[in-house]
Amino acid sequence: MRLVALDTLAERIGLKRGQGAAEARAMCPALDVIVADPSADQAFLEGLADWCDRYTPLVALDGKDGLFLDITGCAHLFGGEKALVSDVLSRLFALGVEARATISSSAGLSWAASRHGHADVIDPEEADRILAPLPVAALRLPAETVAALERVGLREIGDLLKAPRAPLARRFGPQLLLRLDQARGRVDEPLSPRLPVPSFSAERRFAEPLQDEAYILELTRHLAKDVRASLERQGEGGRLFELLLFRVDGRVFRVQAHAAFALNDAGRIAALFRERLQAVHDDLDAGFGFEILRLAVLRSERLDPAQQDFSGVPDESQPLAAFVDKVSARFGPDCLMQACFAESHLPERAGGFFPLRDVAALLDAPGLEGGAFPENRPLRIFAHPEPVEATAEVPEGPPRSFNWRKTRYRVARAEGPERIAAEWWIDGEDHPTRDYFRVEDQEGRRFWLFREGLYEREVSSARWFMHGVFA
């Protein structure tokens, strides 16, 4: 067992990363060793990143123990950069997280100064002065480059700044100079935020934490009104909404709600979340309350304002969309299903029910014209054909009687066989053929049975299955 991480106290005693746990215990018998759990660390870091969403939507993860926050245009909301840093650090300290932070004009400089220096806010002109005394490891270089630099006596970044660039590039590769330029702000370094930035959002901060669900819903409606204003300006409506609830203890809840149609009506947006909060009721633990509420539009579409006509024929798509939204907010977006048909001979592939995608298509689809389709298919089909024991007079013929679900049925009439071969381009060539029979028992129940496999060609003893029931 080796040490992988240390707190400040342990560092002060003189313990090192990579040291054996037994050796460390020998140095300090009262040592408290906790088994490392990288996935839990990662989850915690992501939780912190969620929490940092309160400062800026652009939060990027940095390795296992860092976060980049792009606060361009955000600092004045918190009373300036200095106030922002102290706010972040004091709040994190209150959460029990030991953190260091630096604000500067480039990600590389912030990284170097927060991990190896002491400055909290760095002026762009002072970049070189701050960088010079830092060790070369502060440039985010691979370990072997750092070792090679130290071998030739280039221990501090100041040494690199003084050295000529061409030989450095020749000897240590382009990575070194790239990192150096990034740290000095000469080369732009894009951060990749972990979540896409919503195009529309609105938020409220509360002096007192909020616990009651009714208040949360009421505030959601207010937020929706704010969002509506900006949506209307762009001529858009939201399809996917997200409500972020920042709990006072740092936990952040994200509740998403889908809309069947582009939506910008505050009442209907709030109604979506009413159902959604009902559904996630048990998971949403208000604890000591929420301090920030934010409503974001993650996906939006063009929404043309429609004029209601006077024809008297009600527009059915809106109420239907409202119904679909309400049900899918409560039971998940896949709960409403719609019939789909496919060109296939196999009954289970020819048609089925799939999650509803487009509400408008449901109303606009062309209806059945003329008579019904001539194909003879059952009304209900079993998801997995159920094996039955059947006896037939002749091997290839229809069954005389069969046992299904522990009951014996005597076949009065039978139609068939309808031979359906497997689709070799999907199932492979040795998939058995099915002979389907439509049978009626003596009391008038109609079933769809099939025999799997052709005698002598494919199988020696065929198996029978119950696949569906007719009206």
Add this chain to the structure above:
Amino acid sequence: MAENAVQRQTILSLRESIARIENGCSTAVVPAIRDADRAGFRRGRERAPDRQVMPFGIASLDDVLKGGLPLEGLVEIRNAETRDAGAAAGFVMALAVLYQQRRKQKGHLAPVLWISQALAAREAGNPYAPGLRSYGLDAERLLFVSAGKVKDALWIAETALSVPVFATIVLEIRGNPASLALSESRRLHVKARAGQVPLLLFRQAGEEEASSAFFRFQVKPAPAGERPLPDGSMLCGSVGHPSFHLLVEKNRASAPHDIFLEWNAHDRRFYPLDERRSAALQAIDQPEDPGDPLSASAGRSCRAEPLGRLLAFARAS
């Protein structure tokens, strides 16, 4: 004076609600009184007293149903055993086709909502889209929801009833759950009437139970006819149009009634089976051994009539 008017209004509204419960039998009386009472208070929303119905086009059945199936409110369809679920689903879907057809004649292509308890679909099979299409239903306009719990299914049904979009709503429940008793059925019935949507409660393998439905049907399988050949004769040994044995267990007017029906998917309507075949089927339907534990509980013709009139069943749920 004012007190008198308030009392009269109360009595009128009570009379009206009694008439509504009795549904059409004496509704003519109430409007007559109300119209006569010019000084009385009129309620804001008043609807025409005549109930809108959808006739089957079969005289004997329409007589029993007082004109046909209601266009709003609850109708219950049950089957005694799970293995009969195919026949019952066939009847329910035929009604859905009829309702959809009716809406189509008015110019709307209305969707049908089928809410199913997940257990019901597992026991009796999932709806099969090509089969529904060949049965005459506009299957592309069928919305299917599978709900894990009865309560969820009821919630979806109630939500759907408040939306005036669906041609009909099918609520498929297995057995007689306690969460769907008389009061819940009353609630659904009232909501369905308010939303002007027909709600078909499809009770799979359920007992008969007191409910607020207009009608309760029991559907039993019946042997189908044979396929007709172009020259008019029948193809021997073939299985033709689906047939049902329909028992009208609950209706407002007359005693229980049973009839054999055949569904023609091409014409999209029911036809009665001819007399001779019905009689033959009736004979088959009488169980040879009355003690057969699997026979349905509603074969009332061979059971001793209980004394008095049965007003409500013991709760099955």
